[in-house]
Amino acid sequence: MIRLHSTRLLGMGLALALLLPPGVATASRASDGLTAGSRRDPALQELADQVVAGPNPNPGAFLFTRRGPDDRFGAAGLADRSTGKPMAPDLRFRTGSVTKTFTATVVLQLVAEHRLRLDDTVQSLLPEQVRTDNALSGAPITVRQLLNHTSGLYDYIDGLLPHFRSLDQYWPRDRLIGIGLARPRYFPAPGTRFRYSNTNYLLLDLIVERITDRDLRTNLERRVFAPLGLRDTSYPLTRTTIDGNHVHGYADVSLLLPDAPDPTRFDVTALSPSEAGASGALVTTAADIARFYRALLQGRLLPPDVLRRMLTDTVPTTGSAPPAVAYGLGIYVYATSCGHAYGHGGSALGYLTFALNSRDGNDQLVAHTNWNPFSDTGIDEDFWAAFQQGYCASAG
Template sequence: MATAGQAGDGQMAGSRRDPVLQSLVDKVVAGPNPNPGAFLLARRGSDDRFGAAGVADRPAGTPMTPDLKFRTGSVTKTFTATVVLQLVAEHRLRLDDTVQSLLPDQVRTDNALSGAPITIRQLLNHTSGLYDYIDGLLPHFRRLDQFWPRDQLISIGLAQPRYFPAPGTRFRYSNTNYLLLDLIVERLTDRDMRTNLERRVFAPLGLHDTSYPLAQTAIDGPHVRGYADVSLLLPDAADPTRFDVTAFSPSEAGASGALVTTAADIARFYRALLQGRLLPPDLLRRMLTDTVPTTGSAPPAVAYGLGIYVYATGCGRAYGHGGSALGYLTFALNSRDGHDQLVAHTNWNSFMDTGIDEDFWAAFQRGYCGRPG
């Protein structure tokens, strides 16, 4: 049975299956790759094309399609950064305001905020030097669906020394930055991040399939199930290299990566953002051009702005973000004017951080630059 917004052959309504995109995703799910399913959704103005292969649900055999919901991981950061920059536009926050002045209760002599002041800009562009709390989670892990309080995650991030003492001197990706931004937004607006996202982004853009769940581990509606190599976490699990981790709590990511959405909603968000519907021109320009080199990042990433990556692709610069949530891997690439877009997704990744498989890596880059078949 076709789901809402989906044609009877498994494609999205108004979208056409493209042979070039299809050949790319077919390679992603072909053996010996562990990926159960994958899709590419490409948009050139009003022309929508896609390729989809494999399954969204292994036991049920549900085909993978671009209209299903999935966890986006760090694509969330561009949404969070948009809310922060809207507060800057409203003169409720400045990019040079410091974390220490905004969150004095978080500063202690024995944590990482006791050093040199860190600004909002440095949180947004990952030049704060703060330790990434994700790297310190394993000793605290008890079960997949456990709830992770934001204060606990921030404490893990601030308990370790900074990666480098002088903020603003170089790039070092850290999810701790975006949890601090979450707390700052909540303090300034007296509303949590979910409410801010719903009022400032989701509702104005009509992102009806996008949500920001924290305590809820189930995904509402038709969705992709995520699979991961959990050999380190659950060594005695059946089939630990492709274990169903759909119920992993999004509270582990919060404002750095908790969104659930669809490919169409991601594309709609980035097009609206890049065409100036969410930020005034000067702040959108800063978001895209106030960048730092992403030293150590895998290509095509070359720079990071205020919550958005700059990619050097074979067909010019692109803007967007990648996202890795346990069991899900997503990339969104967009031209500067939002006319050309690609959303790529696969429902497998490795907790062991063995890297992105070459076929998926090639698929999203070639899919963005390739001509339709």
């Protein structure tokens, strides 16, 4: 599930011979994964220890930083309570809404290729979605407004509970879009203010598919995963399992499954990622997230003018919790004690992740914990404090 920067943390290598879109450069494969010199850092370790210390419910946590070629980390607790596997930053996990920056990158590549314009409207691109009884019958909504969450469209996540049957149920994209469009808009005039909505990114998914005649997974693999060598990153819509060594996610499911053993820390790893789709279904690792954002911010995925718009065509994130202060085209701007950072947070049921990066992509942090509730238990204060402190420590 994907509620970000809010006190409501709700959750419900391919061949490099592929042609690259304009503005894409192939990354060196020498630094895949953690670097050979990656080492445990005492300050980061102390922060990770605080996240899992009792009485916190977090089974495990890590903070992974990359400054130039230097990798450091702190990791504490367990990645799998049933086996006792320790938490580590090289394990795969569900990223939640960090996925949105990946999706937005594909959309902006199509803008760079002049196959799509930011001012194109959803109504003109997806006319079959417009009905007199749904939210697209109002004022036109542009691609830009989908990307920066100013469309006003209802967030389908908020309407999922009545349709819930099991953690592993498959959610067709059209059904999720239908839930999002069936309810009135949060505000009638698009572009007037920020209101985070996952429905926006499912519509962007449909637009990408319509323009390229390929699904989003294929576009991500050809345009992002393969060029950057993200061999531990996947978009597994129909699979409830996570391949390879991975983190198990835990959640408080007492509202959904009150008779489950240990319902406050129930293993929800087998959640169907179809529930999130283009807004949050990605599985990856800390190193792959860092590699993606560094490539993006250093101009290896988008041409300079389009990247500048991604980062500066921003709106204030009214109602979002600090340190988020603005939202661009698929990317947050964070105000930290050491200056502005760029990235995204991701909330999936059982998983909570944040990625912060300097504007030049040189200083980076990926923080993760494998507990995220279904019930409204408020902000995970220790985790939030840890990732903000960890980023500024890594940035010097």
